[in-house]
Amino acid sequence: MTEFDREQHDHFLRLFMGLEESLRVFVRSLLFTHDEEREVMQEVAVVLWRKFDASMDGEAFCRWAFGVARMEALAFRRDRARDRHTFGDEVFELLSQTVLEHSDSLEAERHALDTCLQKLPEDQRQLVQTAYAPGVKIDHLAAQLGRTAMALYKTLHRIRLTLMDCTRRVLATEELT
Amino acid sequence: MNTKDPRFEIIRRSRDGNASSEELARLEAGLREDTDFREAYVRYMNLDVALSAVAKAAPLPLPTAPPQRPRWITWRPLTAAAAGIVFGMLCTSVVFGFVAQRTAVKKMPLSVFDAGLEDAKQILNDGLPSQEGQWGIDHAKVVSADGKVTPLTGLHMLRLEPIPREKRVKNHTSRAYQVLDLRSLSASAMTDNAEAEVSASFCAANSGTSSRYLIRAIALDEAPAKATKNFWSKVESDGVVSESQRFDTAPGSAGWQTFSMTLRLPPGSKTLVLIFGAVPPEDGPQPASVHYLDEVQVSLLSSETPLP
Structure with missing residues (x-):
């Protein structure tokens, strides 16, 4: 790798890393599983790097990156999930706008999640970490726990809602102080 | 919208x-x-x-003590944890995890030369190359679609040829x-x-039998030109950290x-030296068969200093 290549690579990484989480949330909101999100995000990263133009500033990179993410998610759904529902263009656009407009508050909520996880009862915290571990299938985990998959899905949903409430409270408290 | 809103369901x-x-409509x-x-x-x-x-950054069981900082001389091979499945020629995924210790884990891609094995005209080094920017092979070649096997992505892949049992070589793994070169990393x-996370995709020409694949990563504290000299004699020395993992597929695992x-x-x-291989079956009736390699990816996982 030449010095020029390294500089370009570093420049790309700085831009990409600043945007990566927002892009991931956007992609996640367009797809229906984490595996799909991971796969699409990897393709997004590949395309962004392959076609990266180092003359782009942060704003141009952001617009371009969200466009690429949208196209990759569309392509994925077209090629790999033909039997599944696909959002129309309008919803794609609205979701990308929402993620970008709220990127600061979404980031703050991710940070607040740390505090909120500590507030969860130990068994719930462990359940979340186990259920979200890479490669874990909910039906297998449910069988191990002696529960039905649906019961586990609903328990995890309730925990997520609890965490959403908690992150809001934490951020509101931080604002007051 | 309040979290008690039934539309969350x-x-x-x-x-x-x-x-x-x-419901999706x-x-x-x-x-x-x-x-x-x-x-x-x-x-x-966003929460999801x-x-x-978080789960990726701090898989259970949760660590109870911070890891000790190792020194080169006292390092020994460490047990590697199988990481998530990753695809891509140069994945540029950066994951921030907010875990119990308030440690953020970053995932940064490292450039791999021709990670998708797309350059059919490249000169493949016979054995371990002495520098970056080149693939080395033992009994392998870049091919396009081969029989029923098509590249995972792109137009080409590496065909790992079986090494006949009767051939007198020390290792029959293709x-x-x-x-x-890690020196440019800040x-x-x-x-x-x-940590270096290495992933690769393999495919068997004959999916009717089980297959065994190998990924090995070796870190050395010398620059590539020096590190690759007398490489095999260094692998077990104190200045080298090495991890090897084998992956088995069951008969019928197609694709x-x-x-x-x-x-x-x-x-x-x-x-960092990377080795990818198709391991022949143990002595038995099952003949070695052709396997393919595509989409190699390496990322650097690093933890930021814990927040107070």
């Missing part, structure tokens, strides 16, 4: 794959027409992504090698807990399989 059902077509309508609902949906997905990052990226492993990188690592 349709978000959950779509997230969990339980939603019917009608209702979800879309809500996302299109209702700003509050759209924001709630994005917040829910963050929880996934292999591919690559050398990465000190901030090479934290005490830095591409992606495997990954991680290697702890001691501070001061300058060279």
Whole structure:
């Protein structure tokens, strides 16, 4: 790798890393599983790097990156999930706008999640970490726990809602102080 | 939108794959027409992504003590944990996890030369190459679609030829090698807990039998040109950190399989040698068969300093 290549690579990484989480949330909101999100995000990263133009500033990179993410998610759904529902263009656009407009508050909520996880009862915290571990299938985990998959899905949903409430409270408290 | 709002249930059902077509259509309508609902949906997905990052950064059981900082001389091979399945020629995924110790884990891609094995005209080195920017092989060649096997991505892949049992060689594993120069990585990226995550996709020409694949990563504290000299004699020495993982597939596992492993990188690592192989079956009736390699990827996982 030449010095020029390294500089370009570093420049790309700085831009990409600043945007990566927002892009991931956007992609996640367009797809229906984490595996799909991971796969699409990897393709997004590949395309962004392959076609990266180092003359782009942060704003141009952001617009371009969200466009690429949208196209990759569309392509994925077209090629790999033909039997599944696909959002129309309008919803794609609205979701990308929402993620970008709220990127600061979404980031703050991710940070607040740390505090909120500590507030969860130990068994719930462990359940979340186990259920979200890479490669874990909910039906297998449910069988191990002696529960039905649906019961586990609903328990995890309730925990997520609890965490959403908690992150809001934490951020509101931080604002007051 | 309050979290007690019953519309969260349709978000959950779509997230969990339980939603019917009608429910997904209702979800879309809500996302299109209702700003509050759209924001709630994005917040829910934001949390979902963050929880996934947390679990990835701190898999159970939770560590009870911070890891000790190793020194080069006292390092020994460490047990690698199988990491997530990753695809891509140069994945540029950066994951931040907010875990109990308030440690953020970054995932940074490292450049792999011709990671998708797309250059059919490249000169393949016979055995381990002495520098980065080249593939080395033992009994392998770059091919396009081969019989029923097509490249995972792109137009080409590496065909790992079986080495006949009767051939008098020390190792009958057909292999591919690559050398990465780590010297350009910044000190901030090479934290005490830095790890290299290596992934590769393999495919068997004959999926009717079991297959065994190998990924090996070796970190050395010498620059590539020096590190690759008398390489094999160094592999077991104290200045070398090595991890090897084998992956077995059951008969009937057709198509591409992606495997990954991680290697702890001691501070001061300058060279990373990667080896990918198709291991022939143990002595028995099952003949060695052709396998394929595609989409190699390497990332640096590093932890930021814990927050107070």
